Amino acid sequence: MENMTDINKVLKMKKSTRIILTVLLSILVISCLKKPDQPEIHESTEKPEISNVSRSIELPRPGDQVTVSATVTAPSDVPVTAVRLKWTLNGANPSEVTMSKSTNGDVYTGSIPAQNDGVTVGYTVAAFNKNGTTEKKGNYTVTALPPGVTDDCTYLSLNEINGNGDDKDRYIELYNSSSNMAIRLEGVTIYYNNMSSEPATTWKGSEGQIIYPKSVLLLKGTKGTGDLSTGLSSTQGIIVEMVDKEGKRIDIFKIGEDPYREYSYSRIPDGTGKWYLTYFSGSPGVVNGESNYGATQIPSSPIITGFKRDIQMPSTSDAIKVSARVRAFGRTSLLSVMLKYTVGGTSQTEIAMTGNDDVYSATIPAQTAASIVEYKVVATNTDDEKEEISSNYVVTPVGGFDYSKLRLNEVSGVGSDSEKFYELINTGSETISLADCKIEYNANGSADGVFPPDGNQGITWTGNPTQMIEAGKLFCLIGRDALGSFTTGLTAQRKLIITLKDPNGKVIDQCIRAEDTGDYAIRDKSFSRIPDGTGPFYFTTPTPCTVNGASSSGLLLVPETPTSTPPDADYTNLVLNEISGEHKFVEIYNAGNSVISLHGVKLQRNNGISEGGSEWTGKETDVIPAKAYAIITFNNYNLPEHWTIIPEILGSISSGISDQQILKVALVAPSGNPIGVFIRGNVPLPAWQSSENVTRNRIYSYSRMPDNSWAYADPTPGAVNGDRMEDIVSPGYLTAQP
Numbered sequence: 001m002e003n004m005t006d007i008n009k010v011l012k013m014k015k016s017t018r019i020i021l022t023v024l025l026s027i028l029v030i031s032c033l034k035k036p037d038q039p040e041i042h043e044s045t046e047k048p049e050i051s052n053v054s055r056s057i058e059l060p061r062p063g064d065q066v067t068v069s070a071t072v073t074a075p076s077d078v079p080v081t082a083v084r085l086k087w088t089l090n091g092a093n094p095s096e097v098t099m100s101k102s103t104n105g106d107v108y109t110g111s112i113p114a115q116n117d118g119v120t121v122g123y124t125v126a127a128f129n130k131n132g133t134t135e136k137k138g139n140y141t142v143t144a145l146p147p148g149v150t151d152d153c154t155y156l157s158l159n160e161i162n163g164n165g166d167d168k169d170r171y172i173e174l175y176n177s178s179s180n181m182a183i184r185l186e187g188v189t190i191y192y193n194n195m196s197s198e199p200a201t202t203w204k205g206s207e208g209q210i211i212y213p214k215s216v217l218l219l220k221g222t223k224g225t226g227d228l229s230t231g232l233s234s235t236q237g238i239i240v241e242m243v244d245k246e247g248k249r250i251d252i253f254k255i256g257e258d259p260y261r262e263y264s265y266s267r268i269p270d271g272t273g274k275w276y277l278t279y280f281s282g283s284p285g286v287v288n289g290e291s292n293y294g295a296t297q298i299p300s301s302p303i304i305t306g307f308k309r310d311i312q313m314p315s316t317s318d319a320i321k322v323s324a325r326v327r328a329f330g331r332t333s334l335l336s337v338m339l340k341y342t343v344g345g346t347s348q349t350e351i352a353m354t355g356n357d358d359v360y361s362a363t364i365p366a367q368t369a370a371s372i373v374e375y376k377v378v379a380t381n382t383d384d385e386k387e388e389i390s391s392n393y394v395v396t397p398v399g400g401f402d403y404s405k406l407r408l409n410e411v412s413g414v415g416s417d418s419e420k421f422y423e424l425i426n427t428g429s430e431t432i433s434l435a436d437c438k439i440e441y442n443a444n445g446s447a448d449g450v451f452p453p454d455g456n457q458g459i460t461w462t463g464n465p466t467q468m469i470e471a472g473k474l475f476c477l478i479g480r481d482a483l484g485s486f487t488t489g490l491t492a493q494r495k496l497i498i499t500l501k502d503p504n505g506k507v508i509d510q511c512i513r514a515e516d517t518g519d520y521a522i523r524d525k526s527f528s529r530i531p532d533g534t535g536p537f538y539f540t541t542p543t544p545c546t547v548n549g550a551s552s553s554g555l556l557l558v559p560e561t562p563t564s565t566p567p568d569a570d571y572t573n574l575v576l577n578e579i580s581g582e583h584k585f586v587e588i589y590n591a592g593n594s595v596i597s598l599h600g601v602k603l604q605r606n607n608g609i610s611e612g613g614s615e616w617t618g619k620e621t622d623v624i625p626a627k628a629y630a631i632i633t634f635n636n637y638n639l640p641e642h643w644t645i646i647p648e649i650l651g652s653i654s655s656g657i658s659d660q661q662i663l664k665v666a667l668v669a670p671s672g673n674p675i676g677v678f679i680r681g682n683v684p685l686p687a688w689q690s691s692e693n694v695t696r697n698r699i700y701s702y703s704r705m706p707d708n709s710w711a712y713a714d715p716t717p718g719a720v721n722g723d724r725m726e727d728i729v730s731p732g733y734l735t736a737q738p
Helices: 002-033
Strands: 049-055 066-073 082-089 092-098 107-112 120-129 132-141 156-162 171-176 182-184 189-193 200-204 215-220 238-243 249-255 264-268 274-278 303-309 320-327 334-343 349-352 354-356 359-364 372-381 386-394 406-412 421-426 438-443 458-462 474-478 496-501 507-513 526-529 537-540 574-580 585-590 602-605 614-617 629-633 649-652 663-668 674-680 701-704 710-713
Touching (some): 049 120, 066 120, 066 132, 082 107, 107 120, 156 249, 303 372, 320 334, 334 359, 406 507, 507 537, 614 649
Antiparallel strands (some): 066 107, 120 132, 171 215, 189 200, 189 238, 264 274, 320 359, 334 349, 334 372, 354 359, 372 386, 406 526, 421 474, 438 496, 574 585, 574 701, 602 614, 602 663, 701 710
């Protein structure tokens, strides 16, 4: 029994333990399920938003049904449940309809039935969602026109347009050609654009504004100085269009650009006649009359705008839709609108274009690769006057043109602008269209400039669709500003980079000249690839539209990278020795016992090319022997009379040199350090080439004396200097830059 009692105790203890564990487990599960840090989800409390409320007719007449539209939006979690249009008539008889939502967007519309004259309609757009209602209100009064006044604009015309004089003097004149009805102008709108801009509203008729029978209405003052809000030009190409309150065209005027035109544009007879160029000041506010004697008629051919095609770079599978907005001028009507096209210059095909309002379109069938398609839209009016506009395109082969086969082959800046040229070559086996290919030109403004050059002139040529280059053939652009040719300068004298790009702007090829002094101070050669299309560029005699051949024997390569500056030699014994502004030379002398290399040495006048002066640079082969003289000549170099010694001429500088100016002549080492300097002038130095208060001696040269001073002496080019004849004064001289 005692053992049984112990067993029961144990069982009871296990049962109580199980209960405790169950309770603890329940607490744990509940605590795990609870997430005190999780934010509560709150539904939006916003009501619908209403915007852009408008009605179809601003000034309803008896019999006009009015459609009200509005944009209604709401948060996605509390969407719009309904939109209703409510209205009252003179504050009574409330009615309402459910507004319909458009198939795209959030625009809702509803209509108010036609009402009688004098009824005031108050209307409300009400939008609902679960958070409540939003309302927007409006009203209008139905008003019948008084006797003798009409909304019919059939007899309303543009009558005179004058863009001459100041803004306050410029005007547009309207005319009512009806004999018995005034025309209400409320809502009538005039649009103006100058061909390079989008049409803009320049005037809109206001409430109560009318134009009486057989009368003019003058709208004077442009750009806010009077009735018209835009400008009005007498020389630019312009379009002036007048529409009624429903946007239907009443009249339209067009004229092209003429920078020298100084006329008013007038209808003769008023309201119904043709347009003419009349005198400068026109006849503002006065009828134009019946006589057009001495006036020049303005063509009333149709107006074509918005001319385009749907695919800019068609392939062989593309049919091309051509479209344009075509409108009849003034009171004329369109007779026909035709699309005419040729393929590769073959016979012309004509298609009647289909009109949708003012927009006409027609389709050109797909064509074979590399075909040139030239097309135009031709519009004819009832007076048999025509207007046309044209364009063209090239059909791209499947995979596109292989522009990697296109190369610059020769570039020449030699001669006059009409003689300069770019030559391209097609190294491939298929014809390549040059449409939208580009040549970019960048050259320094003077020789010995920086590299890369900093001229940044930009695009000089863009290919047009008629320009093609056949396989293995050359294509030349000869003469600046010739039809289809390049448009900027082209130099044979300076560092430059010429870049050929494909229509996507990818670089195809470049011609680079990185040096223009010393051995590369070449002014009369073109840059030619040898062999054609594949080789490097060499300096050659220009050969436009002719192959360059395969031989480069004896030719100098055009440097594509700057050459390294030669190291300075020992210039201790190299001196400036004599300078003559009368005989146009500078003499240098090697006072030492060894030959001195002049490679990279510069003789500079007035700080050289980079500062507006001039200079000579020694080539690799230039040397001056021991105890020898050599001269560098300038323009109009001449030997002194009775001088029999023929001096050694190292080189020449293509500028003058004067003995009656502030002047600096310097010998400069390749490193840029001065070797010798002579300056005619006193401190403070005036500007180089200034001649103010500078004395002149046309007999003597500036000559170095044995004591290294300078004086006037007889000119002795290529020989020992003469004796001191006079001091250099008024001004004196310096032997170093101050």
